[in-house]
Amino acid sequence: MPRTGLPSGSGTWLDPDIPVTGGGPGYGAVVESLRDLLDGFAAASPDEETVRALADAFAAWSKRLERHRVGERQQVFGRRRDLHGRGQVMAPKFAAEESDERSVKGTVTFGRYFLGGNGAVHGGAIPLLFDEVMGRLSNTAGRSQSRTAFLHTDFRSVTPVGVPLSVRAWFESEEGRKRFIRAEIRDGDTLCAESHGLFLALLPGQP
Numbered sequence: 001m002p003r004t005g006l007p008s009g010s011g012t013w014l015d016p017d018i019p020v021t022g023g024g025p026g027y028g029a030v031v032e033s034l035r036d037l038l039d040g041f042a043a044a045s046p047d048e049e050t051v052r053a054l055a056d057a058f059a060a061w062s063k064r065l066e067r068h069r070v071g072e073r074q075q076v077f078g079r080r081r082d083l084h085g086r087g088q089v090m091a092p093k094f095a096a097e098e099s100d101e102r103s104v105k106g107t108v109t110f111g112r113y114f115l116g117g118n119g120a121v122h123g124g125a126i127p128l129l130f131d132e133v134m135g136r137l138s139n140t141a142g143r144s145q146s147r148t149a150f151l152h153t154d155f156r157s158v159t160p161v162g163v164p165l166s167v168r169a170w171f172e173s174e175e176g177r178k179r180f181i182r183a184e185i186r187d188g189d190t191l192c193a194e195s196h197g198l199f200l201a202l203l204p205g206q207p
């Protein structure tokens with residue numbers, strides 16, 4: 001078991017090697033429903049009756065899930081590498097389409113939940129997506145676990161909500177523990193944002 005409880009990967013992105021199967025085959029559909037719920041909630045102006053019904057339903061589900069609470073190493077959320085977005089809803093779902101040992105390409109659509117304003121994705125959600133994609137790429141293809149040392153993002157044009165965007169991340173260089181990675185998000189030919197980051201392979205005993 002890896003030190004941090006996050007499994008590292010010896011396969012490439014599209015060839016995950018450590019199956020985490022908690023939640024069973026229906027888990028991915030639940031995560032999708034949760035994403036839809038967040039987008040729907042963000043887009044809604046509900047009446048009071050609907051708000052009360054939502055509050056009751058959410059409280060009931062929180063109580064029920066409390067019975068299934070586990071420690072970090074048994075957690076399913078965010079550890080299902082067989083699912084796009086690894087079964088988490090904190091970041092928008094990145095769907096990888098091509099990968100090799102040094103790069104990954106895929107798509108993302110930022111739902112309404114990630115709206116900053118005026119149709120543009122929130123400026124914090126974009127580095128979140130970059131960290132997700134670059135951080136995971138950093139740990140693929142037999143590499144040991146790493147952590148983000150720095151992540152620089154340039155916002156080149158508005159990143160639109162609700163539009164399928166292409167995402168690409170690739171290794172620029174690897175120097176000992178240092179993994180320099182770059183990434184970009186494009187809307188068609190338009191560069192929306194680009195990032196470069198340093199990911200440091202963890203030393204034994206580092207959390």
Ligand SMILES: CCCCCCCCCCCC(=O)SCCNC(=O)CCNC(=O)[C@H](O)C(C)(C)COP(=O)(O)OP(=O)(O)OC[C@H]1O[C@@H](n2cnc3c(N)ncnc32)[C@H](O)[C@@H]1OP(=O)(O)O
Pocket residue numbers: 006007078079080081086131132133135136146147148149150178198200202203206
């Ligand atoms: C299904 C599950 C999938 C799971 C998939 C998960 C995907 C998501 C992944 C998300 C990843 C994250 O967000 S991780 C969470 C965010 N990051 C963190 O919390 C990291 C916090 N920081 C740290 O823990 C530490 O600073 C480290 C580990 C990054 C580095 O500490 P260290 O090991 O002591 O290294 P240190 O000696 O300081 O530095 C080593 C070398 O790197 C350089 N260096 C260090 N930091 C920097 C820096 N910011 N900018 C430039 N250079 C730096 C040093 O100058 C040195 O160069 P030289 O002298 O050798 O030349």
